Amino acid sequence: MLNKIINLTVFFTGGAVLVLEVSATRTLSPHFGNTIFTVSSILSVVLGALAIGYLCGGKLADRSPHLSLFFGIIWLGGLTVLLMNITTKLFLDTWFSGLGNMLGPLLASLLLFFVPSLFLGMLSPFAIRLKSEQGQTQKIGSNSGEVFFFSTAGSIVGSLMTGFLFIPNVGVSRIILLTGLSLLIVGSAGLFFFKFNKRYLISIIVLSFILSGATLIFSERPLIAGEIYHAEGTYERIAVADNTPNFEGRRTLFLDKSASSVIFLSDGSPLATLYAKYLELGTLLEEEPENILVLGGGGYAIPRYAKQLFPRAEIDVVEIEPRLFELSKKYFYLNDTSKITNYVQDGRMFLANSQKKYDIIFIDVYSSFISIPSHMTTIEFFALVKEHLSDKGMLLANVIGSLDHSNNRFFTAKIKTFSSIFPNTRIFAISDPQSLEPQNFVFVATKKGENNYIEIAAKQSKSLFLSVVSSYEVERAKINLDKAILLTDDFSPIEYLVAPLVALY
Structure with missing residues (x-):
């Protein structure tokens, strides 16, 4: 039974990694463009974080191969995902707006995506060690193969679901919110079922609700002054705004954060x-x-x-x-x-x-x-x-x-x-x-x-x-x-x- 729980868990967390990675492009593109620099920065940061996570997770699992720590790492991953959503809304424009489309996405990726990916990367080697602790030390190769299979299968599902279903219908901020909340729930459930200290567990659950509520509030904040409509399109964020700076008396269509079309509010003339x-x-x-x-x-x-x-x-x-x-x-x-x-x-x-x-x-x-x-x-x-x-x-x-x-x-x-x-x-x-x-x-x-x-x-x-x-x-x-x-x-x-x-x- 425990073996199946571990497989299911790494399937889920593997999916979470790719949900975040695909969503990351849409998170940064309104600020830096959907460019090769943005994509390369995200891939490099996520892969670097996963590599360090594999290394750290293996060492930590050898020192303390406990299920409570395994699910605690998942909870921390969810926590950092929610904080990532808040940080995006509060600081992305103010901290990185002047860095251009080359350096900007690299530094923003490090700030936003490195730590969540690091925690999620720690889970695969940890899962292999937990399987070995269940008296399967003679099957280390099979255990490793199972973990990587379920983790990669989850990543495939997460990637397809995000691109074909989540982004067109849910919106990036809510995708990240739901991913972080799901990680918190899985982490908290694991801590509960595997007899983690109940006093600490209650504090963790309360903190999870507080952070989820804060993230929901921040996710609804408009990116552009005067927004009367916004949605996640198939290829970019779409917004309609009235009387924005530099466009007083006009209605503007923004694709990501670039003005695409303008009309006069007085008569709707397209000659704006x-x-x-x-x-x-x-x-x-x-x-x-x-x-x-x-x-x-x-x-x-x-x-x-x-x-x-x-x-x-x-x-x-x-x-x-x-x-x-x-x-x-x-x-x-x-x-x-x-x-x-x-x-x-x-x-x-x-x-x-x-x-x-x-x-x-x-x-x-x-x-x-x-x-x-x-x-x-x-x-x-x-x-x-x-x-x-x-x-x-x-x-x-x-x-x-x-x-x-x-x-x-x-x-x-x-x-x-x-x-x-x-x-x-x-x-x-x-x-x-x-x-x-x-x-x-x-x-x-x-x-x-x-x-x-x-x-x-x-x-x-x-x-x-x-x-x-x-x-x-x-x-x-x-x-x-x-x-x-x-x-x-x-x-x-x-x-x-x-x-x-x-x-x-």
Whole structure:
């Protein structure tokens, strides 16, 4: 019976390790981005903690191979998991916000995940020793195999359950809360059944309830001022907020902590998303657009304005986050969805599986420095985009960058890669073409011929925006591309290139 209890316990704790490891990425990504630096930091810290835990757990088990100590370690693991949740809410922004996306996630991982993983790592060697104490010293190999089997099986289940079930339906803070609480319950139950000192046990149970309540309170605290909605999406944390700093009088969609779409609260106008105005260039095409593709829906400001400008066009929107379409109907005035077809899919996969050509393609998937889809920055991707652009079509892309030569490696790489497929690319600053501060830029290109729509706009003056758009153009001669990287599927070090900008932004 005891042998089965130990196997079941290591199955559970092995699952807890992977629940925390998978959740850790979603814990840090709002602050540092879902980048390779974040993933590498978490994996390195957790593996390092487990390695030290194996070593310490084996030595401790040899000195004191008692079931009460085994379950006490599980209880301590639960305690540190709950404290991790509180620490995340209280200190992650204030302590690590200025460290950038390289050093920041490594230090944050050490603070948050090292100690819980250390305690959970101590359990496997301890379980092997406990099995040996049950008169099975001649089966040390079998005992070890059983422990590692059940622990690894638990990890597999924990990983799959977290990714496919828990995160989309429960939320990261509550996942961590429930994991910590479960460890506390298992630890306390083991201490009770194996005759731990009852006076101390009552204190442990009371402390467990207090910490669980505190964690629940902190888990409900909003990350962003003015939040009116938040949820864990499939790929990032989603929040809607009103009147946040720098966005007074506006409603903003935040993906993780990056502003994705903005509308005016007064009338719901999508033109609070300033780069949406560049769709007006499409009115200068020789023929009115019939098919428009928007890669990246966000708050659906671009599709809304496209529908306003081109009421007869069929508009396809590809957005990988499943919740955003319905969310935009509720919070971002996406009231009329006729002529708008929404695809919940990766943008590049959509293009690879489609034969359709478009008169306007608007790429809006680079809305944040900290979470740029690298597979949609490469020369192969833009070649695929070009295949889907009609002969007289127009391509627009919203890109965040900087004209400061000291930290614009991503921006210059983006220009070089984009221009290698679209040589007539022209670049426009949303705020100021002379500013060295990070800002949004719009790349404008056509599939064939001269890209002279800006000159046409200045002459025709169909709108105030078109009459002045030329004043926002960036002089390409001032952008040195000699050292710029050509981004390919084989080599696209996006996180490294944007690191200087993340530190500033």
